[in-house]
Amino acid sequence: MYTTPLKLAVMAASVIFISACSSDDAAETPVDALVWRSCEARPNLECTTLKVPMDYTRDASEEITLGINRLPALEQPARGSILVNPGGPGGSGMALVEALSETDSIPSRIRNAFDIVGFDPRGIGRSTPVDCSEFASDGASIYLVDRAAIASYANEAIAVVQACADKYGSYLQQLGSRNVVRDMDEIRIALNEDTLNFIGYSYGSRLAGLYLQHYPETSGSLILDASMSPVSQVMTLTEQALPAMQKNLFAMLAQCDQFAEACNADDLHQQLIAKANSLRDAGNAEEADLLTEVVVLAIQSPELGDFLIGPLLTYLQTDDYSEIEVTLNLFGFDEEDLQGEDDETATLAVLCADDASRPTVDELEAALSRFNNVSDLLAESSVAQAASCVGWPQALEPLPEITTRNAPTSLVIAGASDANTPQRWSEEMASSIGGYLVVSEHRGHTGVFTEVSDCLDEIAEQFLLEQKLPDTDRCEANPE
Structure with a gap:
C-alpha cells in the first residue's frame, strides 16, 4: 500500500489529527x-x-x-x-x-x-x-510468526512512540x-x-x-x-492488498522453470516458506526479514522480479546471498533500503493520524490467522504492517x-x-x-x-x- 516496499520500522509518534477549523x-x-x-x-x-x-x-x-x-x-x-x-x-x-x-x-x-x-x-x-530513527530498535523483527512475536513487536513500538512524542511534542x-x-x-x-x-x-x-x-x-x-x-484503515488496506501480492508472487515464481528445468512455482513457494521459518527458528530473524523484504520488493517491482528468480534459486540451494545483492545494486537498492534504515516517523505519523483504529495483540493474532489463509509467505510481515498504529493515542479526527x-x-x-x-x-x-x-x-x-x-x-x-x-x-x- 506504499510507494516503496521498504519495511515499516518499529517506530511511531504520538499524533492527534485536529481540523475543527480548516x-x-x-x-x-x-x-x-x-x-x-x-x-x-x-x-x-x-x-x-x-x-x-x-x-x-x-x-x-x-x-x-x-x-x-x-x-x-x-x-x-x-x-x-x-x-x-x-x-x-x-x-x-x-x-x-x-x-x-x-x-x-x-x-x-x-x-x-x-x-x-x-x-x-x-x-x-x-x-x-x-526524525525518530535514534529510538528505533535494532532487534525488532517484522517476521511475526505467533502471539509472542506480535506482543514483543507491539511493546517495542509503544516504547518508541513515547520517546518520539517526547522529542517533538505537539x-x-x-x-x-x-x-x-x-x-x-x-x-x-x-x-x-x-x-x-x-x-x-x-x-x-x-x-x-x-x-x-x-x-x-x-x-x-x-x-x-x-x-x-x-x-x-491500515488493517483493512493491508488485508485487501494481500491477494494481489500473492497473485504477483506466483506470477514471478512461475518463471523459475527458465532457470531450473524441474522447478515449479508451488515447490519454490514452499521452499521460500521453509527457508524463512528455519531462519526464524534458528534465531536469525535479521536474515528472515531480509529474505521477506527481497521477495516483497520483487513482487512490487516486476522488472526486478524477473532478474531475481535466478539469484533466489541460488540462495535457496547454497545460502549464498551475493547474487541477490548484486542484482539489487544494479536496480539501485542496497541492504539498508531493505532493512528499513530510512526513518519512517512521518510515514507512520500520517497513517495513524488518518486511521482511528489501534489494533490489539488479540486482533493482530486473529489477523495473522486470516492472512495465512491467503499467503503463508507474506502473512507474517503483513501483520507487522497492520500493526503500524499499535500504541498510538486516539486520533481526534480520523479520515x-x-x-x-x-x-x-x-x-x-x-x-x-x-x-x-x-x-x-x-x-x-x-x-x-x-x-x-x-x-x-x-x-x-x-x-x-x-x-x-x-x-x-x-x-x-x-x-x-x-x-x-x-x-x-x-x-x-x-x-x-
Whole structure:
C-alpha cells in the first residue's frame, strides 16, 4: 500500500489529527508570498519556502516552513502550475521534480505550458522534518510468526512512540493528510492560481481525493495514479492488498522453470516458506526479514522480479546471498533500503493520524490467522504492517471515507497487475469521487509520465491541457 516496499520500522509518534477549523476558512496568503531563487544544487530548478500554520485550528499558531521547488515551463509566462506528490506517505515532492527534470518523460506540450511544482509535505525532507530513527530498535523483527512475536513487536513500538512524542511534542500531532491538503491549498494561493492542478501518485491520490472533497470550487485537473482506497484503515488496506501480492508472487515464481528445468512455482513457494521459518527458528530473524523484504520488493517491482528468480534459486540451494545483492545494486537498492534504515516517523505519523483504529495483540493474532489463509509467505510481515498504529493515542479526527459529488471529474488510473495499490482501490476511489477510471496493462506500480504506456501519457496530456476525458477506459502497455 506504499510507494516503496521498504519495511515499516518499529517506530511511531504520538499524533492527534485536529481540523475543527480548516484552511477552507483561512485568510488567503498574499500573492507575493513566494520568492523564487535558483536551487543551489539544481540551477535548472527554482526553489522557495512558504510559512504555514502548524495548527490550523489556532488563530495564532506557531508556523512551520514548507520546502517547494519548480521546473519552470519552457514557454514563459507559464499557462499555470501542476503540483505533484510521489506518494508514501513520506515521499518528497521536491525529489520527484528533481528526478523529472533529468528525464524527457513529461510530454513537450506539458513542459511548454506548465510549471511543474513539488513540495515536501510537512514533517518530510525540507519541510520542518521529523526524525525518530535514534529510538528505533535494532532487534525488532517484522517476521511475526505467533502471539509472542506480535506482543514483543507491539511493546517495542509503544516504547518508541513515547520517546518520539517526547522529542517533538505537539508538532507530531499535526502531520496528517488533512493538514497536508490545507498546505496544498495555501501553496495554490501563494502561486496565485485560481485552481489547483495536481498529480498524486499512490498515497498522493489520497491527497487528491481529499482536495476534491474539501476544495471542489478550486479543484482543477486532478490525476490520481495508482489510487489508494477511499478508506484509510491500515488493517483493512493491508488485508485487501494481500491477494494481489500473492497473485504477483506466483506470477514471478512461475518463471523459475527458465532457470531450473524441474522447478515449479508451488515447490519454490514452499521452499521460500521453509527457508524463512528455519531462519526464524534458528534465531536469525535479521536474515528472515531480509529474505521477506527481497521477495516483497520483487513482487512490487516486476522488472526486478524477473532478474531475481535466478539469484533466489541460488540462495535457496547454497545460502549464498551475493547474487541477490548484486542484482539489487544494479536496480539501485542496497541492504539498508531493505532493512528499513530510512526513518519512517512521518510515514507512520500520517497513517495513524488518518486511521482511528489501534489494533490489539488479540486482533493482530486473529489477523495473522486470516492472512495465512491467503499467503503463508507474506502473512507474517503483513501483520507487522497492520500493526503500524499499535500504541498510538486516539486520533481526534480520523479520515472518514473520502467521497464527493460536488467536485469536477478527476482522472483515476489503475494498474491491472499493481500489487502496491490493487485495481479495486482505484475502482472504489473513482466511484466515491465521481472520477473517470482508466485501467492500464502496464506492469508495476504508477504509470503517468513514467514511460510505461504512451496511451496513458496521451490521456493525461489531454486531460491536463484540455480537460478532455478519454474515449477509452483501458490502456495497453508499451512493448518491453
